[in-house]
Amino acid sequence: MTIFAKTKGIKGKMKKFKLPKGFFANGIHCGVKRKRKDLVLLYSEKACKIAAIFTKNVVKAAPVILAIKQLKKNKPIRGVVINSGNANCMTGKRGMEDAKKMTVEMAKILRVHKDEILVSSTGIIGEFMDMRPITKGMKEIVKGLSADGTQDAAEGIMTTDRFPKISERTFTIGGKKIKMVGIAKGAGMIKPDMATMLCYILTDANISKKALKVALSESAEKSFNSVSVDGDMSTNDTVQLLANGLAGNVMIKEKGKDFENFKKNLNSISDELAKMIVLDGEGANKFVEVKVKKAKTKADAKKIAEAVASSLLVKCAVLGGDPNWGRVASSAGASGVNFNPDKIEIILDGVVYFKNGKTLPHENRKRSSVFKGKDVKIEVSLNAGKAEASFFSCDISKKYITLNSYYTT
Amino acid sequence: MTIFAKTKGIKGKMKKFKLPKGFFANGIHCGVKRKRKDLVLLYSEKACKIAAIFTKNVVKAAPVILAIKQLKKNKPIRGVVINSGNANCMTGKRGMEDAKKMTVEMAKILRVHKDEILVSSTGIIGEFMDMRPITKGMKEIVKGLSADGTQDAAEGIMTTDRFPKISERTFTIGGKKIKMVGIAKGAGMIKPDMATMLCYILTDANISKKALKVALSESAEKSFNSVSVDGDMSTNDTVQLLANGLAGNVMIKEKGKDFENFKKNLNSISDELAKMIVLDGEGANKFVEVKVKKAKTKADAKKIAEAVASSLLVKCAVLGGDPNWGRVASSAGASGVNFNPDKIEIILDGVVYFKNGKTLPHENRKRSSVFKGKDVKIEVSLNAGKAEASFFSCDISKKYITLNSYYTT
Numbered sequence: 001m002t003i004f005a006k007t008k009g010i011k012g013k014m015k016k017f018k019l020p021k022g023f024f025a026n027g028i029h030c031g032v033k034r035k036r037k038d039l040v041l042l043y044s045e046k047a048c049k050i051a052a053i054f055t056k057n058v059v060k061a062a063p064v065i066l067a068i069k070q071l072k073k074n075k076p077i078r079g080v081v082i083n084s085g086n087a088n089c090m091t092g093k094r095g096m097e098d099a100k101k102m103t104v105e106m107a108k109i110l111r112v113h114k115d116e117i118l119v120s121s122t123g124i125i126g127e128f129m130d131m132r133p134i135t136k137g138m139k140e141i142v143k144g145l146s147a148d149g150t151q152d153a154a155e156g157i158m159t160t161d162r163f164p165k166i167s168e169r170t171f172t173i174g175g176k177k178i179k180m181v182g183i184a185k186g187a188g189m190i191k192p193d194m195a196t197m198l199c200y201i202l203t204d205a206n207i208s209k210k211a212l213k214v215a216l217s218e219s220a221e222k223s224f225n226s227v228s229v230d231g232d233m234s235t236n237d238t239v240q241l242l243a244n245g246l247a248g249n250v251m252i253k254e255k256g257k258d259f260e261n262f263k264k265n266l267n268s269i270s271d272e273l274a275k276m277i278v279l280d281g282e283g284a285n286k287f288v289e290v291k292v293k294k295a296k297t298k299a300d301a302k303k304i305a306e307a308v309a310s311s312l313l314v315k316c317a318v319l320g321g322d323p324n325w326g327r328v329a330s331s332a333g334a335s336g337v338n339f340n341p342d343k344i345e346i347i348l349d350g351v352v353y354f355k356n357g358k359t360l361p362h363e364n365r366k367r368s369s370v371f372k373g374k375d376v377k378i379e380v381s382l383n384a385g386k387a388e389a390s391f392f393s394c395d396i397s398k399k400y401i402t403l404n405s406y407y408t409t
Numbered sequence: 410m411t412i413f414a415k416t417k418g419i420k421g422k423m424k425k426f427k428l429p430k431g432f433f434a435n436g437i438h439c440g441v442k443r444k445r446k447d448l449v450l451l452y453s454e455k456a457c458k459i460a461a462i463f464t465k466n467v468v469k470a471a472p473v474i475l476a477i478k479q480l481k482k483n484k485p486i487r488g489v490v491i492n493s494g495n496a497n498c499m500t501g502k503r504g505m506e507d508a509k510k511m512t513v514e515m516a517k518i519l520r521v522h523k524d525e526i527l528v529s530s531t532g533i534i535g536e537f538m539d540m541r542p543i544t545k546g547m548k549e550i551v552k553g554l555s556a557d558g559t560q561d562a563a564e565g566i567m568t569t570d571r572f573p574k575i576s577e578r579t580f581t582i583g584g585k586k587i588k589m590v591g592i593a594k595g596a597g598m599i600k601p602d603m604a605t606m607l608c609y610i611l612t613d614a615n616i617s618k619k620a621l622k623v624a625l626s627e628s629a630e631k632s633f634n635s636v637s638v639d640g641d642m643s644t645n646d647t648v649q650l651l652a653n654g655l656a657g658n659v660m661i662k663e664k665g666k667d668f669e670n671f672k673k674n675l676n677s678i679s680d681e682l683a684k685m686i687v688l689d690g691e692g693a694n695k696f697v698e699v700k701v702k703k704a705k706t707k708a709d710a711k712k713i714a715e716a717v718a719s720s721l722l723v724k725c726a727v728l729g730g731d732p733n734w735g736r737v738a739s740s741a742g743a744s745g746v747n748f749n750p751d752k753i754e755i756i757l758d759g760v761v762y763f764k765n766g767k768t769l770p771h772e773n774r775k776r777s778s779v780f781k782g783k784d785v786k787i788e789v790s791l792n793a794g795k796a797e798a799s800f801f802s803c804d805i806s807k808k809y810i811t812l813n814s815y816y817t818t
Contacts, residue, residue, distance in 0.1 A: 059742030059750045090738050092751060092766035125735025126768045235739050312721070326534025329499050330644050333468030341468045342501060357501035359535045 017150035017166050020179035020204035021246040022046050025149030027156025030137025032130065033085030033123070039137040040082040040156035042200055043110065043145055047076030048242040049209045051216040053224075055237035061089035062099040063119040064236060070103075070115050077242060078116040080200060081106045081138065082157050084185075087196065088121040088129050089235040098129040106138050120238050122159055122185065122196040154183040157198050161185050165276040169265040173258050176249035178205045182269045186277030196236040197224060199273055205262060206245035211254035215263045216241045223270035226302070227278050227392045241266070275392060284394035286318055286376050292332075293381040293388045300337045300382075301389035307335035308378060309393035319395040323370040325353035332380055339382050347379040426559035426575050429588035429613035430655040431455050434558030436565025439546025441539065442494030442532070448546040449491040449565035451609055452519065452554055456485030457651040458618045460625040462633075464646035470498035471508040472528040473645060479512075479524050486651060487525040489609060490515045490547065491566050493594075496605065497530040497538050498644040507538040515547050529647050531568055531594065531605040563592040566607050570594050571689050576681040578674040582667045585658035587614045591678045595686030605645040606633060608682055614671060615654035620663040624672045625650045632679035635711070636687050636801045650675070684801060693803035695727055695785050701741075702790040702797045709746045709791075710798035716744035717787060718802035728804040732779040734762035741789055748791050756788040
């Protein structure tokens, strides 16, 4: 994993990430949060096709409920306005009115239809929005819209994130240069917690709506849904993929090599952003990949990988640099998936700890190096089939406890 | 909740808990663990009926697999031998041979049949048992068997527990005095982790085998299974209820007021031991009860209560004395149960934070006292039906992280 170094780099001195053709962005401080940037606008000069994924949490924030409704109308999208500092969730009718007001006012300023503007919010749950700074900020933010506004936008959506998360790819389809830029925020421990994940991926590719949807769905399953999954999603989780077609390529359909190329780049961006989110887990020091192999089904593999990656005791073992493989076995066994424990293999950082129903002798375990580095790999092979899946996680630290103990008040 | 004070009391100076008629116990240091007591024997001079519950983890320790097999033979039980320090789990054939050896050797010393002796183990996973100290210890332990041996036994099963857990009741059935004494161990955060729970409840009541089973199953559901549940159980979890009938009462059948009386006392002991386990959660400072009311079904209520009680962010909020009711709403919404968020009520320590789709104004929230005490109560009312359920939990602390980061090595 080279990402850790990369993100460190990003934290230090950020290069300029140029947006895809026709996209403009800005991030400013309007006053929802103290001090930091808290309002973001993503804007396209041409109407965009959109694919989106929202939280499956029963408790959905007002902007999420509104966006789901808007997208059902199947209209193109011109922009997304995002505030951090307040999630506008559990805020009832007033919250919904505030979310609508944000789309209406932003659309008016941009001279587009209100359904062409989506809203996202992230921050504290259960507080009414203070609309004055937002209304004022929306008038302000358009003035600074820029094709270089990626970093400002990435900073503006941050909550307890330690660094902005940006990923970009440039590739060619039918001789045309395609640009794809994604920004994301995460923080919290993500899973098993409720930290909100927001992600916006913008591209100038010309692609059919169906292809866009299929690509995002496949890509999210292996990335965002392998760090923060379904049932455990927060009230505001949102992933949106916008394509304005300005690259001028022949339209990408949902099959063939152009589509594969598009997906490869989308997967790569999603993967990078998802890993950045894990690495930015509050107080996290180590990146953990749990890989489950030779399972009967992919669903089995993913369920076990998730159980191991989410186990607090495993996270503690990783923090302590302690290759406690028994905790891996136990959390796998508690995942709800049936398997034969005598047949499994447990490999930590390349060292086999359990195989053929036997624990390896102490002297062969090389305990000195295992779990000691910044990148930790946990492999569980079930020897029951051919399916495999990975789940990404981080260690837990005392800092996480501190960060999350005194947040509201 | 008065238990916190009680357990504190127990920690300081323990009263003598006399075992039910015909039961004898002892706990000694034999050398599995360093320094502390690590071998326990529970013995009845008369054959016992037994009801038992074991972990549902796919990965089961050898003594658990063995006990399940033995109990299928439907024979009476004379004793249970328990070691702490080694879980004898993921130890393959050799582990099973060691577990069997323990029953055979103990049975020989006690001059009973090998199937009349059960074995439990708790401690590190994946290490072979060192049988020498156990073999030696079993010869030694019988010498000190005593009707007052409750505390020694309760201490001997401890792993990272801070205090021994004992609960006793005396009641009358048909004019006969019935005694019931339970010991337990827990530690770890219990849920969502893999800390082993062991519990043994001994009684001299004369009760039918069926009644014994029904009573334990109902009682465990509301106690042990409401702190450490099914899929999340450890590899060694065991709850056993032994009855030797020496109180001489007319046999209790699975219906009627005698049965209700028996159950009431069993529930009370189970409840107290389960709460002690929560209070002894590693590094825990506060006791949390999550109560879900007015749910459509009991299963819904329990699922939500468990989700809220297990949320790391809720635990952090409790630690910080921060009434972050949004985290309660969000974890309830992520539980997988469908409900209408606008209809729910969230009450923290008696103060209504959310009702009728509205957040209460700041000044009415009395934030000063809520979540600040040692006993925290979280209530969620769904207004969707009449079912309710509770789940018990504790806060998380930095000490928990420390305790669990450097355990094996």
